[in-house]
């Protein structure tokens with residue numbers, strides 16, 4: 001649902017981000033996707049995890065960020081959309097588990113009122129949108145990816161590159177392959193959407209949830225591994241590991257190819 005602008009300003013105050021976001025989202029009603037999917041329907045009141053994932057939409061003006069956010073928020077175009085503001089919270093069920101998302105469509109909004117530094121620091125995941133009909137917006141997406149990498153050097157935050165307006169076939173300036181290649185180079189996930197046709201919008205936000213969860217799970221597994229008692233490795237095992245590294249180095253090209261195959265699969269790391 002749309003969130004009041006004043007709440008949003010309070011939410012963006014340093015130190016208040018997490019608490020404010022969590023509070024607002026927890027109070028929001030659970031909505032169904034505009035397009036039907038049994039997997040995504042919220043199950044009403046449930047006791048599942050209520051932690052809120054903050055998702056920021058970045059991208060050049062006019063690429064369709066608001067259109068995507070409104071579909072997520074279940075807000076129709078027209079006066080309702082005008083009144084909606086720039087933030088949408090909603091719970092969705094992905095892979096049988098409920099997740100609360102707060103989607104922020106605040107990038108370069110309101111005359112730059114929202115500081116880019118804040119935006120880059122606050123997200124649990126980022127959706128960088130370009131329009132497949134606008135090469136300039138594609139280049140801007142790469143710039144944003146670089147900026148984001150700089151801002152979040154130590155964090156493994158999921159980034160999904162989105163080529164929107166895929167319905168505008170005749171005016172396409174960026175091919176599917178170019179989008180995919182860019183995602184591989186910049187180490188992020190990739191999907192093409194059409195907000196106009198509601199195509200892949202649901203897959204996008206479900207993918208965001210999966211990407212956040214995959215990182216959370218692998219972080220937890222790493223922490224468990226480190227906390228556990230480390231068994232002493234035999235010399236044979238060490239040699240095996242060493243050889244494994246060499247093989248891995250030699251097969252970098254293969255890895256690149258494998259990555260370009262998986263960059264559009266939002267359900268794997």
Ligand SMILES: Nc1nc2c(ncn2[C@@H]2O[C@H](COP(=O)(O)OP(=O)(O)OP(=O)(O)O)[C@@H](O)[C@H]2O)c(=O)[nH]1
Nearest residue numbers: 060061062063064065066067164165166194195196
């Ligand atoms: N054909 C088509 N038009 C779209 C699509 N997504 C958005 N649009 C149109 O593109 C225009 C810009 O969309 P917005 O959602 O306002 O784009 P934005 O990125 O939020 O733009 P700013 O608010 O300026 O940053 C609007 O006229 C939308 O109706 C799409 O998938 N296909």
